[in-house]
Amino acid sequence: MLIDESSVPIELASDPPDGMNLKQRIEELGPWFHNIRINGIETAPSHFLGNYPEVKYRHFKDALPRDLSGWSVLDIGCSSGFYSLEMKKRGAAQVIAIDTNERYLDQAQFAAQVAGLEIDFRHMAIWEIAKLGQKFDLVIFMGVLYHLRHPLLALDLIHEHAAKNLLLFQTMQRGSRVIEAVAEDYDFTDGRAPFDKPGFPKIHFVEQRYSGDPTNWWIPNRACSEAMLRSSGFRIESQPEEEVYLCRWQSLALPPDGSHCVYPSQDTPEKG
Numbered sequence: 255m256l257i258d259e260s261s262v263p264i265e266l267a268s269d270p271p272d273g274m275n276l277k278q279r280i281e282e283l284g285p286w287f288h289n290i291r292i293n294g295i296e297t298a299p300s301h302f303l304g305n306y307p308e309v310k311y312r313h314f315k316d317a318l319p320r321d322l323s324g325w326s327v328l329d330i331g332c333s334s335g336f337y338s339l340e341m342k343k344r345g346a347a348q349v350i351a352i353d354t355n356e357r358y359l360d361q362a363q364f365a366a367q368v369a370g371l372e373i374d375f376r377h378m379a380i381w382e383i384a385k386l387g388q389k390f391d392l393v394i395f396m397g398v399l400y401h402l403r404h405p406l407l408a409l410d411l412i413h414e415h416a417a418k419n420l421l422l423f424q425t426m427q428r429g430s431r432v433i434e435a436v437a438e439d440y441d442f443t444d445g446r447a448p449f450d451k452p453g454f455p456k457i458h459f460v461e462q463r464y465s466g467d468p469t470n471w472w473i474p475n476r477a478c479s480e481a482m483l484r485s486s487g488f489r490i491e492s493q494p495e496e497e498v499y500l501c502r503w504q505s506l507a508l509p510p511d512g513s514h515c516v517y518p519s520q521d522t523p524e525k526g
């Protein structure tokens with residue numbers, strides 16, 4: 255099913271189930287992270303980023319194929335489901351969407367249900383994506399990297415277990431937007447350069463909170479975002495929006511220890 259994607263609002267595929275007060279149900283599921291228009295009702299009309307994520311999406315939506323017929327898509331950290339819904343509207347054959355927040359998943363599930371779009375929502379952390387046992391034509395990894403204590407591991411897991419072609423990536427960025435060419439090596443005795451250069455890849459560690467959010471852990475500058483993508487095996491094909499990159503999977507030369515990924519034990523250590 256390919257729906258006119260220019261009509262961003264999601265409209266009900268059918269009347270709401272008997273007795274359902276749509277507005278009330280939307281409020282019960284809130285607060286929503288995504289502003290989605292369901293049958294004329296906006297789910298997050300007072301979002302602090304405006305009409306989010308439509309305001310962001312409009313800058314990069316043309317970077318993706320208009321017709322995703324036959325494609326498999328994995329949306330990591332789907333939140334209220336905006337991007338999953340949009341990919342399904344483009345005709346994707348399969349959309350799996352994961353998140354660790356059950357309330358967001360309920361919202362996304364509800365929006366998909368009223369829009370009549372079949373999306374497989376799962377309560378799952380990025381650390382578990384190998385369990386999906388599948389690689390996807392398009393992996394969406396938007397707005398999640400800086401929420402993770404182990405951002406490079408996340409990119410390595412995506413590379414090794416989930417991506418086979420395109421990665422749509424976004425991260426909050428702070429610091430310089432200058433890009434300095436990365437050298438093959440740097441001289442140990444030159445203790446300051448290149449680290450003082452604004453365009454050297456840097457990531458800022460947030461020990462407490464950023465913007466009131468204790469889950470903002472690592473915020474890269476622009477050079478670092480790009481370096482991390484390259485280093486994890488994703489060739490940057492375009493940057494359609496300041497923080498958004500469309501990348502292509504490429505094979506990686508393995509490091510001397512054999513793998514980028516690590517798999518910490520899931521077992522609880524014995525006490526005592």
Ligand SMILES: C[S@@+](CC[C@H](N)C(=O)[O-])C[C@H]1O[C@@H](n2cnc3c(N)ncnc32)[C@H](O)[C@@H]1O
Binds near residue numbers: 307353
């Ligand atoms: C800033 S929101 C981004 C939502 C959406 N991808 C977007 O770009 O608008 C971050 C989302 O990632 C989810 N998340 C945080 N840590 C996660 C993890 N370890 N695995 C999967 N999802 C995670 C959060 O619950 C939240 O829905």
